[in-house]
Amino acid sequence: MRAGIYRGIRTLVIEDVPDPVAGQGDIVLDVAVCGICGSDLHSYTEGAWISDGMGMGHEFAGRVRAIGPGVDGLALGDAVTVNPFVPCGQCAQCLSGRTNLCADASASGGTAFAEQILIHDVEVGRRVFAIPEGVTLEEACLLEPLSVGMRAVALSGATAGQTVAVVGLGAIGQCVVQVLRAQGVTGIIAVDRSTMRLQRALESGASATVDGSNGNLTDELIALTHATVSPFQEASDVDVVIECAGAVGLLPAVLRATKAGGSVVFVGLFSRPVEIDINTVVQKELRLCGSFAYTVADVKNAFELIATGRVDMASLITHRRPLDELGAAFDDQLDGESSIKVVVGPGS
Ligand SMILES: [Zn+2]
């Protein structure tokens, strides 16, 4: 089969590799579509988490091509999507339910920029999800970023009557907006520099947008909500900020804008350490919280939203490329002005 192989910074080569074979507990999929993740971009441009000869791609859907011994509940040709994150299930974090923080997780599903992919530890409804009638494989391939959004919203504690600002409207930020809407939150302020991304968020149910490049985020959020005052500081009436951009320059404004008693959830990775004014955190009793990947429960909840049509993942796909144009697809995804999610398929 053909597969995209990493051969150095910004170099992905389509090569012939042996077809995978399904062993005990495995299936092989014909990959229909695979999305490009932010982490894949870091691998592509910086060589992060990858070395020569490895593949990439963990946001995918496909059809069952082969079924190994010991796999129940699937038939050849079934359309499925996959939870690529495989926790050990035995360590203290797994046993406490934080399977995303597993001490011994393997991401064995990460080579789907290829015609076929081998999936280990197949368990339907946990590791592999059967795509129902009426849901396309393209929509279902966004299960993984939606799961990231699901976890961030859960950790934020946002409730229906609150106002939530979502900073950064790449695929994760857009998924956060859609999860908030699906959970009944109507006060959603979307922040990004890209007009196209802001427009997409509005169409997905955001109530207002702010251009994050114009340098006065706190004032804009105060104008959109109203000013609130804590013992020492003025803030906006935003209860929760979900930071999906790793926007170093916006962080002071984010902390200033968040209402006293509010929360800031960090989903985006920052490219460098940043200084923050801890007094702002203390005097407003802000809760700062990281959100990393997703648990098994988050994936199940995310799949439920896709399967029941309560989110519109197709609207996030801005570009489609065949596998032969994998490098060009990565370049499309790197253009944050015009892309949200780029998907690659063997023949798309
Ligand atoms: Zn991803």
Ligand SMILES: [Zn+2]
């Ligand atoms: Zn574990």
